Amino acid sequence: MKNKRERQEGAIKRMEAAIASHQQDATLVKRILEDKELTKTSDEIERIRKKKIERHQVAIQNTKNKMR
Numbered sequence: 001m002k003n004k005r006e007r008q009e010g011a012i013k014r015m016e017a018a019i020a021s022h023q024q025d026a027t028l029v030k031r032i033l034e035d036k037e038l039t040k041t042s043d044e045i046e047r048i049r050k051k052k053i054e055r056h057q058v059a060i061q062n063t064k065n066k067m068r
Helices: 004-024 027-035 042-067
Strands: none
Touching: 004 027, 004 042, 027 042
16 A cells, blocks of 8 residues: 555656646647547637646645645
8 A cells, every 4th residue: 555655756747747748739638628529729728738737737836845
């Protein structure tokens, strides 16, 4: 069974991977929207992508702060 610190470190690695995939281009966001059967303009997709990156970065920072 994993302890709290191992779970937090694993979560940070997963979020960093998500940030990397979102920073490459908007294909991940487009795939998510297709799965949900939603259509958005390219401006809306870009705004969603930037917001996802920002939210992941905040979550990583909060997790790192709680680990100390």
